[in-house]
Amino acid sequence: MSATMRDVARVAGVSVKTVSNVVNDFPYVSEATRRRVRAAIDQLGYQMNFSARNLSLGRTGMVTLAVPELSLPYFAELSDEIIDAAAARGYTVLIEQTGGLRQREMEVLFSARRRMTDGLIFSPLALRGGDASALEVDFPIVLLGERALHSQVPHVAMANVDGARAVTEHLLAQGRRRIAVVGGFDESGTGAGSLRTAGVRAALAEAGLALDDALVGHAATWTRGTGADAMRSLLERGRPFDAVVGLNDVLALGAMRVLYERGVGVPDDVAVVGFDDIEEARFSRPSLTTVDPGRTQIARTAVELLLERLDGGTSRAVEVVADHRLVPRESTGA
């Protein structure tokens, strides 16, 4: 099989400890022995055994990233950035897909597989307030998303309320008054949907308007397909509207698709906005006005916070809200 440190040590005529020192760039090694060891390593094609190192060190250099689904563009783009941010710090990312299902989100926290990594960056969708205690585990966690669970776990949040308020104000500024929402589901919760809806309500209230409940199209999951379904049901109700807030971009894109099929002009008849600023929003027809939630900042901050826990071990609760930015595009006449 492959060579071990012992083999290298024998060939180089040194001890195992010295080989270890060289491999780990330990400073106090004479240049001469360093060269001898390097030569032996090359000669034998030695490669470190990670399992052995991990066992000895008590850590793995890997972190788990748990997201609903990679096929959802927002999470794909987020994962992309998290992987890069972790790699820049020497960590490797292992992705777990939960499907947004409560049971699988629980498994992420408690399954044996979890123990393969040092920590967890977790973007839960289904866990509710009552599940907060589930986060009291003996490994570091950083949550992505709101403090839906009222726990002390550090988390990186989006500006859900302010972002939704910003797009809604943008719609109001253009004279839109009858604003529909696509994606509403469980407003009682503290998830992104509830918060973004709250932002819409807040902006409307400031303008002396109220959200018409008949103009809320529900979507249990957030995909193009459910966005399209929600828009169909909205149209069937016959209640007129002149703008649509998709609670995220794919919902908005699905809704736009249905508007197109029904001959409703965007933005002429109905303006449409989304949330997330996924790449696709720049290229859709029409291009989609949306909120950039600061994805890069979110990814980097999440990795930083987690590694801080892993290395240092500070335990203070932290909440970081990423900077958001309104991105006006054609779907609102930009």
Add this chain to the structure above:
Amino acid sequence: MSATMRDVARVAGVSVKTVSNVVNDFPYVSEATRRRVRAAIDQLGYQMNFSARNLSLGRTGMVTLAVPELSLPYFAELSDEIIDAAAARGYTVLIEQTGGLRQREMEVLFSARRRMTDGLIFSPLALRGGDASALEVDFPIVLLGERALHSQVPHVAMANVDGARAVTEHLLAQGRRRIAVVGGFDESGTGAGSLRTAGVRAALAEAGLALDDALVGHAATWTRGTGADAMRSLLERGRPFDAVVGLNDVLALGAMRVLYERGVGVPDDVAVVGFDDIEEARFSRPSLTTVDPGRTQIARTAVELLLERLDGGTSRAVEVVADHRLVPRESTGA
């Protein structure tokens, strides 16, 4: 710290080996001791240490998946399916992003980090024929994509030539004659681009036509942005065309976006097709005619082939070409 098998053994009043037997569902354990051990495990909250197990077993239960970028929808959707397929077999997936860069693709094969997993599912973009020897490593690999490297490594391929031929025939059947290609780059190679372009050429040749080199828009990488750029440069040339073959969906979507900006009607003035059948293609305006390359089949087959190598160790070379399917949509008048 957390409990070890020794702790469990002590509490249960048995040996470590017996605990191991229970944890691993080893058959020859009496029901009584099994219960005692289980109780001790619950009492102590024992969880297995993977590093120790991995060291002892000589394997990790993890495989690496190396793709260009997760933010490219095709690779996001593919990764989604590969993760699920691997999970169904008890394996965990660790994703590596290469950016499609040759150096980073090499690193995937040779870096120390590679040793963290048992095998590799590899979707290379930049490796060329001369790099074939790089694949002669001492761990199992399954390649996604063509046999670009003329190696004996098993691989799962798409029907690039036949798929491209199918969409082109579809265009020809609708009376299109001046067919442009978006995404062409290095036709000398054996990558997906070359093969798909070859499929276009073949279909044209059968119809007594030839691909007009002035109608090939180049794109070094395959994104919506480069697709848009390629289309702009095509339009600048002033050479008329009545159809566009995007060498993948995002290229086609980027091209469609530019056609829209320039007031060119799709499909009335120009028909557009893509390749990959990403989710977005169903919802774009117009929806995009494309080729379903059999993504699920590709994912499952890749995992099967790799695990076959890991478990059994059969070493015969294998090439599997997934089933493709033409998906006609609005962008070609469907």
Add this chain to the structure above:
DNA sequence: TTGTATGCGTTATCAC
């Protein structure tokens, strides 16, 4: 600056 000895937590061998 380098070597020796020991531990990390699990599995495997082989007795009992």
Add this chain to the structure above:
DNA sequence: GTGATAACGCATACAA
């Protein structure tokens, strides 16, 4: 059925 005990390959006190 169950229990000692030796690997597995590396890191790290502690010595030298």
